Amino acid sequence: MLRLKLQQSSLISRDLLVPIVSVLLALLVGAIFILIVGENPLHAYKVLFLESFGSIRSIATTLQRATPLIFTGLAVAFAFRCGLFNIGAEGQLYVGAMAAAIVGITFTGLPKIIHLPMAIIAGMVAGGLWAAVPGLLKAKLGVHEVINTIMMNFIAFYLTDFLVTGPFHGGRWAPETDRIMPTAVLERLFVPTRLNTGIILAVVAIILVYIILWKTRTGYEIRAVGFNPTAAEYGGISVSKNIVLAMVLSGALASLAGVEQILGVHGRFIQRFSPDLGFMGIAVALLGKNHPVGVFFAAVLFGALRTGAAAMDRLTDVPRELVVIIQALIIMFVAADELTRRLIARRRKA
Amino acid sequence: MDNILEMKNITKNFPGVVANDDISLDIRKGEIHALVGENGSGKSTLMNILYGLYDADSGEVFLNKKKVDITDPRTAINLGLGMVFQHFMLVDTLTVAENVILGSEPARMHFINYKKAVDDVARLAKEYGLRVEPRSKVADISVGQQQRVEILKALYRQAEVLILDEPTAVLTPQETEELFQVMNNLKKQGTTIIFITHKIKEVLAISDRVSVLRRGKLVGTKNTKETNHPELAEMMVGREVLLRVEKTPAQPGKTVASIININVRDRVGTHKVKDVSLDIMSGEVLGIAGVEGNGQQELIEAITGLNRAESGEVLLHGKPIHKLPPMPIKKRGVGYIPEDRHKRGLILEYSVADNMILGLHSQAPFVEKFLFRNEKAIQENAQKLVEEYDVRPPNIKQLVQTLSGGNQQKVIVAREFSRNPEFLVCSQPTRGLDIGAIEFIHKEIIRQRDNGAAVILVSAELDEILSLSDRVAVMYNGEVSAVLPVEKTDERQLGYLMLGGDAQKAEGDVEIETAAE
Ligand SMILES: Nc1ncnc2c1ncn2[C@@H]1O[C@H](COP(=O)(O)OP(=O)(O)OP(=O)(O)O)[C@@H](O)[C@H]1O
Ligand SMILES: [Mg+2]
Numbered sequence: 001m002l003r004l005k006l007q008q009s010s011l012i013s014r015d016l017l018v019p020i021v022s023v024l025l026a027l028l029v030g031a032i033f034i035l036i037v038g039e040n041p042l043h044a045y046k047v048l049f050l051e052s053f054g055s056i057r058s059i060a061t062t063l064q065r066a067t068p069l070i071f072t073g074l075a076v077a078f079a080f081r082c083g084l085f086n087i088g089a090e091g092q093l094y095v096g097a098m099a100a101a102i103v104g105i106t107f108t109g110l111p112k113i114i115h116l117p118m119a120i121i122a123g124m125v126a127g128g129l130w131a132a133v134p135g136l137l138k139a140k141l142g143v144h145e146v147i148n149t150i151m152m153n154f155i156a157f158y159l160t161d162f163l164v165t166g167p168f169h170g171g172r173w174a175p176e177t178d179r180i181m182p183t184a185v186l187e188r189l190f191v192p193t194r195l196n197t198g199i200i201l202a203v204v205a206i207i208l209v210y211i212i213l214w215k216t217r218t219g220y221e222i223r224a225v226g227f228n229p230t231a232a233e234y235g236g237i238s239v240s241k242n243i244v245l246a247m248v249l250s251g252a253l254a255s256l257a258g259v260e261q262i263l264g265v266h267g268r269f270i271q272r273f274s275p276d277l278g279f280m281g282i283a284v285a286l287l288g289k290n291h292p293v294g295v296f297f298a299a300v301l302f303g304a305l306r307t308g309a310a311a312m313d314r315l316t317d318v319p320r321e322l323v324v325i326i327q328a329l330i331i332m333f334v335a336a337d338e339l340t341r342r343l344i345a346r347r348r349k350a
Numbered sequence: 351m352d353n354i355l356e357m358k359n360i361t362k363n364f365p366g367v368v369a370n371d372d373i374s375l376d377i378r379k380g381e382i383h384a385l386v387g388e389n390g391s392g393k394s395t396l397m398n399i400l401y402g403l404y405d406a407d408s409g410e411v412f413l414n415k416k417k418v419d420i421t422d423p424r425t426a427i428n429l430g431l432g433m434v435f436q437h438f439m440l441v442d443t444l445t446v447a448e449n450v451i452l453g454s455e456p457a458r459m460h461f462i463n464y465k466k467a468v469d470d471v472a473r474l475a476k477e478y479g480l481r482v483e484p485r486s487k488v489a490d491i492s493v494g495q496q497q498r499v500e501i502l503k504a505l506y507r508q509a510e511v512l513i514l515d516e517p518t519a520v521l522t523p524q525e526t527e528e529l530f531q532v533m534n535n536l537k538k539q540g541t542t543i544i545f546i547t548h549k550i551k552e553v554l555a556i557s558d559r560v561s562v563l564r565r566g567k568l569v570g571t572k573n574t575k576e577t578n579h580p581e582l583a584e585m586m587v588g589r590e591v592l593l594r595v596e597k598t599p600a601q602p603g604k605t606v607a608s609i610i611n612i613n614v615r616d617r618v619g620t621h622k623v624k625d626v627s628l629d630i631m632s633g634e635v636l637g638i639a640g641v642e643g644n645g646q647q648e649l650i651e652a653i654t655g656l657n658r659a660e661s662g663e664v665l666l667h668g669k670p671i672h673k674l675p676p677m678p679i680k681k682r683g684v685g686y687i688p689e690d691r692h693k694r695g696l697i698l699e700y701s702v703a704d705n706m707i708l709g710l711h712s713q714a715p716f717v718e719k720f721l722f723r724n725e726k727a728i729q730e731n732a733q734k735l736v737e738e739y740d741v742r743p744p745n746i747k748q749l750v751q752t753l754s755g756g757n758q759q760k761v762i763v764a765r766e767f768s769r770n771p772e773f774l775v776c777s778q779p780t781r782g783l784d785i786g787a788i789e790f791i792h793k794e795i796i797r798q799r800d801n802g803a804a805v806i807l808v809s810a811e812l813d814e815i816l817s818l819s820d821r822v823a824v825m826y827n828g829e830v831s832a833v834l835p836v837e838k839t840d841e842r843q844l845g846y847l848m849l850g851g852d853a854q855k856a857e858g859d860v861e862i863e864t865a866a867e
Contacts, residue, residue, distance in 0.1 A: 215722055215723055216717075216720075216721045216722055216723060217711055217712055217716075217717045217721045217722075217723060218721055220704070220711050220723065221711070223700075224697050224700070224708070227697050227698070227699045227700070228693075228696075228698065228699075230693050230694055231693065231694050231695065231696055231697050231708070232697070233656060233676065233694075234656060234676065234686070234688060234694040234695065234708075234709070235676075235697075235708035235709040235711070236675070236677030236680050236709050236712070237677075238675070238677075
């Protein structure tokens with residue numbers, strides 16, 4: 001009995017092992033680059049760490065950077081559980097952001113308790129519908145979702161470009177809308193950082209995604225379709241219905257990243273505000289093994305790297321671009337899952 | 351004779367089970383060595399260890415008296431081992447020749463010489479009598495031919511020891527005959543063959559020696575000539591096995607299902623099922639005999655709602671169901687054991703418990719208000735079925751992926767039978783099962799019948815058809831060419847009809863109800 005338990009727990013940790021080893025390997029290879037620049041890797045990493053986790057304030061900043069990544073990571077992971085590769089989180093978050101901004105600007109005189117949820121829901125609906133298009137095309141016509149989510153990204157970029165420079169262009173010269181009403185703002189939690197109540201939404205989203213996927217009939221069906229569509233069909237599960245549903249929910253999750261940025265950080269829609277948050281979501285989901293809890297830690301890690309980068313740039317000779325290299329390396333090692341696994345196995349044997 | 355291969359004291363543990371327990375096995379050069387044993391007795395595991403897919407926890411392997419350390423399949427291949435798996439590993443979209451050369455392509459400067467590949471494959475196929483066209487796409491050829499491609503693959507890599515893991519499970523009797531010829535050819539040319547099967551008849555027909563595994567242990571190795579059917583059966587199961595099903599004559603009741611002039615075309619428009627009409631009564635088993643690929647599968651999928659018929663009707667208790675999707679058809683009491691358990695019947699990445707509710711997952715007691723899963727009900731259900739149907743190991747949290755082939759099948763059977771369906775459609779229900787499990791499932795089918803279910807049984811095994819059915823329909827080329835009461839037919843006549851023989855001429859003294867009536 002005891003042995004059985006031990007073996008099982010070692011199985012679970014094996015799932016964790018690849019991501020953790022990947023991060024360590026990436027830091028190791030990153031150290032080589034730091035040495036080339038002529039710095040002490042330990043020193044550089046210490047600066048990086050202190051800046052992102054060294055004080056309550058830096059932790060808050062890290063969490064704030066992680067918030068949108070949690071949403072986009074969840075979005076990609078959720079679709080993936082249904083066997084779908086949602087490359088369109090970026091576009092979905094733009095339309096979601098725009099919808100939330102429009103509601104945030106145009107409705108005046110509403111109490112916060114109505115206005116804020118309205119803006120959030122508007123964003124989710126917009127993102128969900130945006131993602132429904134590739135979902136429907138896949139379900140009804142069999143067109144691969146990767147192509148259509150990418151196409152929909154471009155449409156989203158130019159559509160929001162048009163809206164922010166045309167009908168909803170604000171009073172200032174810059175390509176941005178007016179400020180949203182205070183009643184639609186996601187409250188700051190820890191001034192002077194920009195951490196806002198969006199992080200609470202993100203945690204709720206993590207829990208909800210977990211519950212939907214593993215505790216409900218819907219999740220059973222979605223995962224069944226992801227694993228084996230023909231067997232799902234045999235089990236009376238509608239493959240097309242679940243594909244559309246998974247895309248819509250994925251799009252709604254992605255849109256929350258945009259909503260949080262608009263209502264919690266910028267206070268208005270700014271043209272092309274996203275530093276590839278949607279695409280980063282793919283990396284976050286990959287590192288998080290498409291599990292909501294994994295997504296949380298992956299998002300925090302990526303948030304921390306971003307937060308620490310500036311300080312490292314300032315305080316050492318290492319340019320901030322190093323963190324981009326580290327992120328890329330992490331993704332490579334996780335993606336080359338099999339290779340990393342073998343590296344681990346070889347170590348064990350030796 | 352010399353031993354080409356010796357496995358010494360091989361032990362392999364999986365969480366909760368000892369799959370191989372101190373097994374020592376010798377294989378002689380040039381022999382056909384049968385390996386038999388119940389489902390989950392560790393046959394595939396032992397062979398996977400030999401082929402480098404699993405690491406043994408302890409034990410040694412000697413090849414030609416030299417100790418070898420087989421860490422991965424590539425090493426195995428280089429050492430002259432070849433393996434054809436229980437579930438094939440071919441690339442559907444490539445041609446036969448491309449599949450054969452995959453991984454050891456004849457190439458100069460990285461340009462593959464396809465002409466040489468095709469020639470080589472054709473020559474090899476001819477040499478061993480493996481009939482297959484090198485230029486056809488794998489997706490377009492039959493399962494039997496795909497298996498030949500797998501064998502060619504191994505031979506192309508100059509395998510001296512060929513491992514065949516349950517090759518006959520997916521073959522028709524004719525194809526099995528052909529495979530045996532190929533095996534004999536290979537043997538003549540000096541190839542050593544390890545042959546896994548559940549069919550004792552096949553062991554007696556083809557092997558030189560036979561080893562029996564039970565629950566991970568080697569029970570013994572015998573010269574085939576010096577053993578017999580009952581002895582092997584008892585060695586495998588550990589008790590005497592009924593080799594024939596005991597059943598009382600059917601008490602057919604009212605018609606449960608009517609199939610009326612069903613026509614089915616496949617995606618490219620081939621007419622697969624032609625105007626088939628059948629009635630199935632409560633309390634009877636209607637067997638559908640036929641060489642695989644004569645429209646049985648398409649007919650079944652039209653009945654169960656997985657495929658749309660082009661025309662015709664299916665009535666259940668007089669109400670049409672042919673326009674309904676699979677779920678409502680299930681809910682009306684239709685149980686279905688699909689032919690392909692990996693494609694249709696199971697979600698391999700789900701646990702036993704979750705597979706036990708597939709198709710029932712949307713009903714009480716497995717879901718509660720707000721679509722929440724009722725874990726307690728799901729687990730109790732699985733626990734009960736695992737015990738009742740003797741799924742091994744009886745761990746409901748284990749992923750179905752890690753069960754042996756036969757135990758995977760038991761999961762499906764348990765799920766479908768436990769719902770006490772009024773109309774039960776079984777397609778190859780015992781494929782890949784050991785004799786004990788077959789005995790059990792046959793009894794269960796008869797029990798369902800005696801409880802008043804109407805049963806359709808599609809099987810490529812004439813034995814199975816003859817021992818379970820009350821009436822037998824023969825399908826040939828998409829048509830039902832005859833429906834016969836079982837006591838008025840026999841293997842010979844069915845065999846003749848299955849190959850397109852004329853129903854009228856089949857047997858002078860037998861009255862034949864033709865499907866047209
Ligand atoms: N990857 C795995 N993880 C956990 N258990 C496994 C794994 N592979 C096999 N087993 C277990 O090891 C035992 C032996 O399985 P194996 O597949 O070797 O049986 P088999 O003799 O080939 O059976 P069958 O005739 O049904 O194919 C079974 O109890 C099975 O559940
Ligand atoms: Mg096996």
